[in-house]
Amino acid sequence: MSQLKLNNNILSGYNFPFEGNKHKATIILLPYREDTWREEAKPGLDVFYQLVSIISKYELVHLIVDPCIPKEKYNRFIMKNVKIHVIPYNDAWARDNTLIYLQKDHKNLAIDFGFNAWGGQVDGLYPDYQKDNELGKNLALEFDDDFISIKDFILEGGSIHTDGEGTLLTTEACLLSKGRNSSLSKEEIEEKLKKCLGIKKILWLPRGIYNDETNEHVDNVACFLKPGVIALASCHDEKDIQNKFYKMDLEYLNSQVDAKGRKLHIVEIETPIDLKMSKNEADGLILTDAITRPEGNRLAASYINFYQSDKFVIVPKFNHPLDENAYQILKTYYKEKDVYQLESREILLGGGNIHCVTMQIPKE
Numbered sequence: 001m002s003q004l005k006l007n008n009n010i011l012s013g014y015n016f017p018f019e020g021n022k023h024k025a026t027i028i029l030l031p032y033r034e035d036t037w038r039e040e041a042k043p044g045l046d047v048f049y050q051l052v053s054i055i056s057k058y059e060l061v062h063l064i065v066d067p068c069i070p071k072e073k074y075n076r077f078i079m080k081n082v083k084i085h086v087i088p089y090n091d092a093w094a095r096d097n098t099l100i101y102l103q104k105d106h107k108n109l110a111i112d113f114g115f116n117a118w119g120g121q122v123d124g125l126y127p128d129y130q131k132d133n134e135l136g137k138n139l140a141l142e143f144d145d146d147f148i149s150i151k152d153f154i155l156e157g158g159s160i161h162t163d164g165e166g167t168l169l170t171t172e173a174c175l176l177s178k179g180r181n182s183s184l185s186k187e188e189i190e191e192k193l194k195k196c197l198g199i200k201k202i203l204w205l206p207r208g209i210y211n212d213e214t215n216e217h218v219d220n221v222a223c224f225l226k227p228g229v230i231a232l233a234s235c236h237d238e239k240d241i242q243n244k245f246y247k248m249d250l251e252y253l254n255s256q257v258d259a260k261g262r263k264l265h266i267v268e269i270e271t272p273i274d275l276k277m278s279k280n281e282a283d284g285l286i287l288t289d290a291i292t293r294p295e296g297n298r299l300a301a302s303y304i305n306f307y308q309s310d311k312f313v314i315v316p317k318f319n320h321p322l323d324e325n326a327y328q329i330l331k332t333y334y335k336e337k338d339v340y341q342l343e344s345r346e347i348l349l350g351g352g353n354i355h356c357v358t359m360q361i362p363k364e
Contacts (some may be wrong), residue, residue, distance in 0.1 A: 003137070004109075004148050010149075014102040014109055016162030016197040018224065022310040022363040024108070025060040027099075027139070029357070030054060030077075031092040031101060032069050034198055034352045035126075045345045048092075049076060051314065051354065054340055056081035058311045062143070062361075064089065064135075083303030089243055090117070090132040092353055094359040095219065096156035097132040098139055106364050110147035111196065112136030113155040118214045119179025120154075123353070125213060125305070126290035143361075154180045158217040158356055159307035163227040166200035166259035168193060171208045173216035180215075201259035206252060207245035209233060209271065211290065212300040213351045220302045220353070225333055228258060228320060233302045234300065242273050269329055272320045275299040281349055293349070305329065305353035306339065309360065316353045317341040321357065 004010060020305040030048060031037040039099070055061050061082045065074050077084065086358055089097060099110040115133045117124035133151070140147035142269055159170040170193075174180070190202050208216025221233045232249060235242035253264050275298070282295040303326035306315040313334050317323050323341065331339040347353050 003140070004146055004147050007107065007149060009308060011102070011198065012107075012183070014198045015106045015164065015166075016199060017101070017103050018162060018227070019360055020226065020308045020310060023059050023099065024057050024361045024363045025062050025066065027062045027094045027359040027361065028055075029064045029089055029224070030069060030074055030096045031100075031350065032066055033091050033290070034289040035290040036091060036285070044101060044350065045073065046358070047342070047344055048347045049356070052054040052077055052082060052344055053079070054312065054314060054342070055358070056230065058309060060202070062139075064094070064139070064362055065282045085139075087135065087138050088131045089135045090129050092128065093158075093356050095352075096214075097135050097159045097358045098143075099136045099156070100155075100157055100197075100320040101362050103359070103362055103364070106362050108145065108362060110136070110140045110143075110145045111138060112147055112149040112151070113153055115156065116154050116179065117140045118156065122179030122182075123177070123215070124179060126288075128219070150196060151307065153196070156191050156217065157359060158214060158219040158352070159259070160197075161184075162197070162216055162224045163224040163258065165227045166198070166275040167223065167227070168197065168199040168202045168214045169205065169222055169230070169350040171205045171216050171218045171221065172203060173207050174214060174218070174350075177215040199259075203256055203258075204260075206363060207295070209300040209302050210242045210273075211298045217356075219355045220300060221245075221303050222253075223304055223306075229265045229267060230261040231267045231269055231304055233271040234303045235271055235273055237273060242275050251352060267329065267333065269303050269326050270322050271303065272301045272318055272322050275320065275348070277300045277346075277349060283355060293351075299348050300351075301348055302353070303330075305355040307354050308334070308357045313337050313339045314354050315339065316343050316344040316348070318345055318348070319343065
């Protein structure tokens, strides 16, 4: 396995597979940043332990540990179906700073896109992201994967979703933001996505979840449940800004068809809009040159930020009255899969959720 050079033909015939297909493994990075994960990441590590424990019942977990994390902090993660790799990184958002896998003839090819901490000098979340930007290549070498580096194009895994049949879902708020690929037009960005990911049609949602630090990643607002079916975060409080975003997205999706010409079926999942960071939670963070998360900060909560394979679905839980509604919708929809709800407020406090801290490697 080796690094391949990008040329006009090398990506021809590759497909970006649906997340809900069978996985070879899941990549997870352990949290450690004290400006993102409160109380030296102790509460966060407890949630990650539960997450790894669930996923490892079904498939291999590649658990990546930064060299600065003492072994006593990750000893409990030594379990069946978990392989630990010590590799440096800046933060634990595996969806965004690792690799995106394509397939052709049941063979994987890893793509290592550019990463600039969700906006670089414009509105990035931390100024030093060099280790994150090098992580994809380091992982591909560690896993002995064929890979291609496309570092001149900034793309996070959380900013895109695919149905595996040629349709890509994204948000204008994120991919057209000034901190990503500002030298490119929307048409040029679309052409790049199609060429690099084997995509035939792109659905551009106008907005994501309000106050999402990632410039409104699509994986927090909408995703494919299967080809032709999209789950959308809804909000029916007419006084709230998320209601405006929801209506814009719903109107857009109702006007579109997918790459195969199918009209889209929308499954709405109501999103909590009243979750805020407490004083105790804010006080548990150590301020640095990274983004600050003060007391009262509105949390960009969403049940859409779930992770799935062909066997399981892991849904965020916030100890909120809407938790049960989200669980029942997904449990009813995925009758053939084991559906879990995981209390994930600690990940939410850091700026993401379950989907944001996981990345699937497709089964070859």
